[in-house]
Amino acid sequence: MPTWGLIVETTVGIGQRKRTETYVLAHMTGDREEAMAELERRAKVAQPEHPRTRRRRRLFRHGDGFLLVLDGSWESYSSRFTLAELLEDSDAPAPEPVPQPEDDPTERWLASEPLAGDGPGEADGAGGGTGAGAAPELDEDGIPVKPSWLGRTDIS
Template sequence: MSTTTTWGLVVETTMGTGERKHTEAQVVAHVTGSRTEALAELERRARNHVPMHPMSPKRRRLLRAGDGFLLVVDGSWQSFVTRFTVAELLEDSAAPPAPKPVVEAPAPAPAAPAAPPGEPAERRVGPAVELDADGVPVRPAWLGRTDLT
């Protein structure tokens, strides 16, 4: 696998009690890198995980399984399990679009100063317009014009 692989960290946990007991799953994070890096982050999360059930834990066991970890917590009457799995992300319908590459645009040519109203364009004579790095005039063309008041 390449080091640009994205891994999903999936947590499946027991919810509810008695007859309403069921398992819910969610992707809690993504890790971009190697599978080893993803497993290390998953193990960190598994070791620090505090499940909602049982309310009064009697025993806690964390086991390593093929693609992740299994946390078994025994309560007074029942055991509850949380499965931590690392899985390669193959597709994500809600992923943000990849950024487009930045292309440097050539600096625009200096524009000729605008002629005051009533003055023909041929009579525009003056120094070249000074532009900053983004191509914006350092001194606006309207600055100092007396016909704008």
């Protein structure tokens, strides 16, 4: 089902500082007719900041939106309401990946081979490991309580 953006381009500022700014009023998921009805409702109740003294208000339907023209005492201001389908959003929350058994860190630790100095019968007794084939002790986050490198003699 498509996601629709309800967009307004409106005149802000006064005199020589007048400019157009664009805002996304809302996002809607559903069919186009529902989104268009919501956009029309918002266009009908819109109260832009300028002009402060209004002499005339006209709302036009145009293509995929509406054009609101407000005539003031000295100048006219406009707001264009547009319906557009959202194709991409760089700030949208990413869908969470479904965890796969091979992505589980606990599985990697349980399947790993014992390292040198990690088994019983070490000459210096520093290994103190859990033995060949036994799983290391893990905390609640799945992190080994004793690091696999602790007691290894083949590293410095």
